[in-house]
Amino acid sequence: MKKLVKNLFVNRPQVWGVPLVCAMTVPIIVTQWQPSKSSLENEPQTTSLPPLSQLSPSPKQSAVTTQTSDVQKPYLKQPSQKKPEAKTEKLADNTHKSEVKKPLDPQPSQMSAPSPPPSPKSLAAAPVDYQPPPLEIRVAILRDAPGTTLGVSGQAVVSDRNNKQIKTLSGSQGWNVSPNGGSLSLGGQSVPGVVWVQPTEGSLIYVGDRWYRGKMLLVSQGNSLLVVNHVNFEQYLYSVVGSEMHANAPTEALKAQAIAARSYALVHMIRPASAWYDLGNTQRWQVYKGLNSEYNTGHHAVRSTKGEILSHQGGVVESLYAATDEIVARAHKGRGMSQIGAYELARKGYDYQQILDHYYPGVGLARLILSN
Numbered sequence: 001m002k003k004l005v006k007n008l009f010v011n012r013p014q015v016w017g018v019p020l021v022c023a024m025t026v027p028i029i030v031t032q033w034q035p036s037k038s039s040l041e042n043e044p045q046t047t048s049l050p051p052l053s054q055l056s057p058s059p060k061q062s063a064v065t066t067q068t069s070d071v072q073k074p075y076l077k078q079p080s081q082k083k084p085e086a087k088t089e090k091l092a093d094n095t096h097k098s099e100v101k102k103p104l105d106p107q108p109s110q111m112s113a114p115s116p117p118p119s120p121k122s123l124a125a126a127p128v129d130y131q132p133p134p135l136e137i138r139v140a141i142l143r144d145a146p147g148t149t150l151g152v153s154g155q156a157v158v159s160d161r162n163n164k165q166i167k168t169l170s171g172s173q174g175w176n177v178s179p180n181g182g183s184l185s186l187g188g189q190s191v192p193g194v195v196w197v198q199p200t201e202g203s204l205i206y207v208g209d210r211w212y213r214g215k216m217l218l219v220s221q222g223n224s225l226l227v228v229n230h231v232n233f234e235q236y237l238y239s240v241v242g243s244e245m246h247a248n249a250p251t252e253a254l255k256a257q258a259i260a261a262r263s264y265a266l267v268h269m270i271r272p273a274s275a276w277y278d279l280g281n282t283q284r285w286q287v288y289k290g291l292n293s294e295y296n297t298g299h300h301a302v303r304s305t306k307g308e309i310l311s312h313q314g315g316v317v318e319s320l321y322a323a324t325d326e327i328v329a330r331a332h333k334g335r336g337m338s339q340i341g342a343y344e345l346a347r348k349g350y351d352y353q354q355i356l357d358h359y360y361p362g363v364g365l366a367r368l369i370l371s372n
Helices: 037-041 233-244 251-270 296-304 325-332 339-347 352-359
Strands: 003-005 007-010 016-018 021-023 136-145 148-152 155-160 165-170 174-180 183-186 189-192 194-199 205-207 210-212 215-221 224-232 308-312 315-317 364-371
Touching: 136 233, 148 165, 148 194, 155 189, 165 189, 174 215, 174 224, 183 215, 189 194, 205 215, 205 224, 224 233, 233 251, 233 296, 251 296, 251 308, 251 315, 251 339, 251 352, 339 352
Parallel strands: none
Antiparallel strands: 003 021, 007 016, 007 364, 136 224, 148 174, 148 205, 155 165, 155 194, 174 183, 183 189, 194 215, 205 210, 215 224, 308 315, 308 364
16 A cells, blocks of 8 residues: 655644645556447447536526546546545544435524624634645545436546546537446446546536536446545535535524534545545535535635634544534534524624534634645
């Protein structure tokens, strides 16, 4: 196993160091593949894609800035960003989040929000030229699927795990993808069981019924399909914030949600759910819908808190949260943020740091910095 070590530090009034290790996937035996003669003679099977309506943002939505039958094993030689690894502060168990009903419409909570307390010591302002580390998160958007439809808004290159180009996809067509033991059927053509779909600059990828940023990894797992979205970490949060909170939620509540979501996701990058992906896209983890749930308000919340996480004693906090205080108490033993409660606190005048201090007492804010 090859490991590349980098130091990822967190910066607050007193500098906190978070040791993170960037881990690459382990190379193992690659299944030999040759296309059958019949598959090369078949015409590609395509379908029509629905209109690219998500490329024209709604009043709430932010404009998209262009940017054999053996189960395949994770050997991935590809140009993805390095993965962080660190000691984490495990403040709660891995309870499923399936009880959380989201997104939430802002509504009065039954909790009685106190007046805002004195503001905690603020995190020092980021340097003017600060940019979050260019991390890439792996999100499983389809698991155990019988197949799907794949498309691209512009162009995309399909390549194998050794980055050898197989074919080019163009816009306005939908390509049927299905697993076939140790290989995949892509538009009627047999391709290796693990392929990358890398869009050209400014293009988006369509999978199932949604558009996504980043690139896709398609994996045949016998008779089921796994699709993993490799996407910029901060851009991933645009969709999560819009999925987990209503677009019209108070700004300070959305900022608190952005930091909680960023910390939660970072823990799962350090402690991934699978060799193939860091976390899923459902309420079991945190909801991710691609461009379907990106809004201007969510973009603002992520950008205005860029790189900020919850940290305790130099570790990253797994910041659990749920819809209400009752669900937090039942599912997370009282440790976590109530989203409806965050709405109410924001309406009472709390800023996002005070909201986080209320729900994660004793936990501080930190900022991610990647140093060589």
